[in-house]
Amino acid sequence: MSYKNFPMVPRVIFGRGSFNQLSELLAPNRLSNNAPFIFLVDDVFRTNVNITSRIPIAYQDKIILVSTAEEPKTSQVDELVEDIILTSKERPSGIIGIGGGSILDLAKAVAIMLTNEGNAEDYQGWDLVKNKALYHVGIPTISGTGAEVSRTTVLTGPKRKLGINSDFTPFDQVVLDPELTNGAPKDQWFYTGMDCFIHCVESLNGTYLNAFSKTYGDTAYGLCKEIYLDGNLTKKEAQDKLMMASWHGGMSIAYSQVGVAHAMSYGLSYLLGTKHGIGNCIVFNHLEEFYPNDVKLFKEMLEKHNINMPVGICKDLSKKDFDTMIDVALGLEPLWENAIGKNWKKTITRKKLKELYSKM
């Protein structure tokens, strides 16, 4: 038996207002005055002076505002990398992602592709990256995805939606400042937080689970219940705890895997562009047979927070569309093996997935 040697984020700073220390965190990592820091920032912050004015710009440093209207694409990574190479005098000192899961994943992928040849799609899969990525920093502005701590960056490519999973993917530095999550729209707060809840459910109920992943998963799962069900927390407490839930939930995947919701959500996202958080929720809502207790809890959370989930998003799809989604979902073998076990192909048939997708 061979265990994975898991790479952890080597530096983390946690605290309300810790974003103000970004300048001192970056300074020792500046390679030269001509080697800029590139800040990839979610363009929802375009007019948010509280964020943009506090980004420490010096020398040739540059802010690139990135739309996250769509899930991150391999082509988008390639374009960003080309733009950065063309406009920088020297190879950048580092890439800093400031935003949600999409921005964090883009920052990780861009940092990898600045030191590895070819196109981003060439590296979708497991352990295909050859060279150490550029120094890269993750600063989440919404909590739940676990992207700040994971060894993947999930991208939609021409052929598939799949992560660049590698030891070089994790950030070199993470800044956890719960204040930055102020002002996230309620729906997004819910769907992104549920990404964490669903991570935990899938990890804790998976066949890959060990004591390492279980202790992290139990912690994050408990925090999610406290935040989304118990409702006894102040706003600040809830922000702080959700940021930590996301962190621990991400760590829970270290030795485990996600499961049915993620596999099927990737299908929705690939075909329809459904964003990851809401896509997970749309799928999870119909997974009683796989995760009975937790789907019940999820429905209670939906009700408590008055969230109206989209319905009927698959009703007008063609047979070809269903086939596309089913192909993407079935391609994620480790997720199914974790969720169902080694013999998953006996029960997870194309017909079964068609039935499930048809309900959504």
Add this chain to the structure above:
Amino acid sequence: MSYKNFPMVPRVIFGRGSFNQLSELLAPNRLSNNAPFIFLVDDVFRTNVNITSRIPIAYQDKIILVSTAEEPKTSQVDELVEDIILTSKERPSGIIGIGGGSILDLAKAVAIMLTNEGNAEDYQGWDLVKNKALYHVGIPTISGTGAEVSRTTVLTGPKRKLGINSDFTPFDQVVLDPELTNGAPKDQWFYTGMDCFIHCVESLNGTYLNAFSKTYGDTAYGLCKEIYLDGNLTKKEAQDKLMMASWHGGMSIAYSQVGVAHAMSYGLSYLLGTKHGIGNCIVFNHLEEFYPNDVKLFKEMLEKHNINMPVGICKDLSKKDFDTMIDVALGLEPLWENAIGKNWKKTITRKKLKELYSKM
């Protein structure tokens, strides 16, 4: 307000039998055939073939068996460093500690002192280390200390018992193999596990606590109760969970501090050479006024596991002896500030500590 940028162990492997992968973990870090890996191994394993025969020795690599009859000393670190320099053709490729908290702390300190001038005692304190330590690996064979994940290495020097706290202290690699904890004597299993329980109590009840440390502390605290009180676990489950409790308990100190038990236990250890785990227990047993509920739980655990704690260890001490212990304890200002608050000097007087030590 300025937050600490916490260094995390960048690589961790967890799993029963993962010790067998040590060779492949070390190989990429070998600098040359003349640059040995030095294995510092607790000499209780001298005749334990299950451990010693599985240590992967090649080229000039060397096993040094180290007695842990006494707490680690700065002079012991200096001697080990001198011995390694004199007997190695080149600066070693790395230091691997295999043992309990004492061995792990020695491995960390030796790795630091092989790249920093002077003597180990010069670096006791906070952030005094100038140069990156040698590559160093921690492999715990008993669980509870948190030394595998902490940024300190606690040493008894000529003047004081105090850690070398620095960003260069944490291990570069940790191997968490719960099988290695097979065969630890019951008393030691109890006292070392209680080190974790007491870490958590001190962190969770400290004034420094934030959501980061709290989530780790709550996790480890819950695991300790499950292991030492509930008693529904198989031996393997308990081993796995205690190894994770130690890990999370260590992480809980990241943004927090230990408290009264550790401060006073350092005094006992400095004067009497009391080992850290049992010393903590001897002190904690008398701290009802600081940690009422948890001291009650601790007494239940003592009873459940039929542990007979030493009593009267301070009964024949002189006034000078008490003064020495009190000086050591009061010198640990961050611990008192965490435990009691900024005004701790009002209540923590020499008289107060004398009274407490007299009970032990």
